[in-house]
Amino acid sequence: MKTLTKEMQAAITPAMALDILKAGNKRFVNNLKVNRNLLQQANETSDGQHPFAIILSCIDSRTSVELIFDQGLGDVFSVRIAGNILNEDILGSMEFGCKVAGAKIIVVLGHTKCGAIKGACDHIEMGNLTALLSKIQPAVYDEKTVTENRNSDNGEFVEKVAAINVKRTVHAIIERSPILKEMIGTGEIEIIGGNHDITTGEVSFYEDTLIINNSK
Known part of the structure; x- marks a missing residue:
């Protein structure tokens, strides 16, 4: 698999970027990962990087996006934080990744059996974790269909709750970043949410969260 160059990155459309991620996850699920020379990729990206995607995921040790999407060095910006939440630093990183470095798609990726989501559901308070989990609480309150054993x-x-949290984050990115909103409007990038099943390895994308040209 070739290391991404600036020219190769420029030729990738947002829709193509999503297809690349879907194909990579299919390879992962079927244990058919592409053979890569990672040392060579390290050398070839030493003077510059041209990732095609930004993936905001959880710190969970089972959700390494380079592995579950079968990508190599220099292919994706990986942003990891418990509960795949959003803050100013992450937004700034996304703006850099898209506006400066040329990424074509942002994926907000939740996962099954997420400890941070469970903590928010239980209203856990513990040190600095309290503030982090408070960012997930709105998703807990937005879930109205379950009335018992919440x-x-x-x-x-x-x-x-995990699904709602992902979808809230997708829309928060647009609401809080005029730069990324404008890039969507011009068709330079797309944003979508998804869920990683830690048992099967499969990633399911929430097609209703796909934001193209401010159409949703």
Whole structure:
């Protein structure tokens, strides 16, 4: 697999970028990863990087985006934080990745059985974690379909909150970043949310979160 160059990155459209990620995850699920010379890629990217995607995911040790999307060095910007939440530093990193470095798609990726989501469902308070989990709380309150056992013992509730959290983050990116919103408007980038099943390895994208040209 060739290392991405500036010319190769420029030729990738946002729609193509999503297809590349989907194809990579299919390879991962089927244990058919592409053979890469990572040392060679390290050498070839030493003077510059041209990733095609930014992926905001959880710090969970089972959700390494380079692995689950079968990507190499220099292919993706990986932003990892518990509960795949959003803050100013992450937004700034996304703006850099798209506006300066040329990435074509932003993916907000949640995952099943997320510890941060469970903590928010249980209203855990512990040191600095309290402030982090407070950013997930709105998703807990937005989940209205489950009326009983609204805690981490209820797997259905946890997964529904996780999905809402991803979708809220997708829209928050647009609301809080005029730069990224403008880039969507000009067709330079797209944003979409998804979920990684840690049992099967499969990533499912929430097609209703796909934002193209400010159409949603």
